[in-house]
Amino acid sequence: MTFKEIQELIKLVNKNKLSEFKLKDGDFEISIRTEKYAKSKSVAVSPVPQALAQAPAPTTPAAPAASPAMEKPAQTDAPKKKESHNYLEIKSPMVGTFYRSAAPDKPPYVKVGDTVEPDTVVCIIEAMKLFNEIEAEVSGKIVKVMVEDAQPVEFGQVLFLVEPA
């Protein structure tokens, strides 16, 4: 594996907020660990698609430069183990770009700790120059914001975790 490829791997690990990443392919083995994240997402990596590392001649990882929502780096065969939690999920009903506030200079619609009702607007998802206000559709308290401001999101993607009222 080249240094550049290892750099890409580290970027992937960070973007996906993994706490540990291990890859073994023949004689080659790499293990990356971060201390930042308490909860771990365990993801199986075999067989690696499109050669993240292929002995003897490793090729560049297939991870595209696009946003985290669109990458499919390591979660191929094993289903993504969701963080186990008892929270309600506010999922994206559409495809577009996620914004936390109505405008760059305005405060975010909700923050961690805020209480929401089903019709509380929690964010904007923009697609094709149209701005859609997304409602919570649940009642409770915002516990976690799962995506970053201006991040592209897909249908079904978890946006917020909510502690039920």
Added chain:
Amino acid sequence: MFKKILIANRGEIALRIIRTCKEMGIKTVAIYSTADSESLHVRFADEAVCIGPPASADSYLKIPKIMAAAEITNADAIHPGYGFLAENASFAEVCREYDIKFIGPQPDQIRKMGDKITAKETMIKAGVPVVPGSAGLLKDIKQGKKLAAEIGYPVILKATAGGGGKGMRVVWKEEEFEDQWNMARQEAKASFGNDGIYIEKFIEEPRHIEIQIAGDQFGNVCHLSERECSIQRRHQKLLEESPSPFVTKKLRDAMGKAAIAAGAAIKYEGVGTVEFLVDKHRNFYFMEMNTRIQVEHPVTEEVVDFDLIKEQIKIAAGIPISGKNYLPKGHAIECRINAEDPFNDFRPSPGKITSFHSPKGHGVRVDTHVYAGYLIPPYYDSMIAKLICRAPSREECIRKMQRALDEFIVEGVKTTIPFHQQLMNNPDFQKGNFHTGFLNDFVLEPQEEKT
């Protein structure tokens, strides 16, 4: 050349398009509904965006979601595949508005050919033979008889409000006209409450033979010969082949010229297919034009050694076509393998494929998106694979197809493989004696239990 193409489709055609894009060095974006998250086209694309729940109306047909996916991935072109939005002129227009190249014809070309009356009028103007008939409803018997004499017997009287074969009467000679006219009108009135009748030439033992064409942005149009598609069940094609055992060099030449004239008449851009009805005397008549890549395109690819998807992308990128016509070398047959039970009226059989071994070897091609362990979703069409064989002669091709079908193992769901096996053994099929009514008389032998 495009940097990134979003494939607005699913299943085998999505995978087909991804393959050519990869070979051309173009990045790919797959879109998928939640029912397709384990699909091969999602796995093999460079990026994938989930766009909705299983129902097509909320996912693969949802234009705003597809455009949003193209926007967030910065795709510069969209390939619509076949079905879904492939012949949706509004979709092509939306792509144009958003400056994303729709890999297909211009919106107005889609529109022109999508409306049967407009298409027929356009063909008449272009000098392409169409099924002769009345321009509208017949006023009375006198007009009917006059037209029938002009068209030439046999003619068919059709109820304008008709369907399902009702209100249709064939008239073989003038002496029968009055009786058939009265019966047709009575039947139409009884079945549909409308006794309006129009008249068309009755095509005896018609074959459905289509010509593949390609047109570029500079007005050049060429043809890539014919595909024989007469083996149909309820107007769904089950088997296609090229060349047609019925088409002579002379007929190919004439049909090719007519198909090119059809394309040129609308300045067609992209690959397309002009469908004809051919009667037993080898007269041919324009039926309709499909302004998209078709399911059965591999049959042409195998006999003219051509990548039609690559040509689509090149045309869309503004590259001119070669301009020459392509004639078939050898023979190719495609069997559409559907997840249906042929012994139970072809009832759909979705479910999990527990075992999957596709045939391989010299001259055998399988275009499929399924694999062992794949769960066939019930929301979409039932086609799971296309088995295409190619050989130097039709006889060898049939033998190869027999071998390949015997080798094709799919367990966990019912498939139409046994139907195709029986079709390959049918003497009339082997002789090339068939027309669009062939399957009406085809008797499926009950399945033998394999020990």
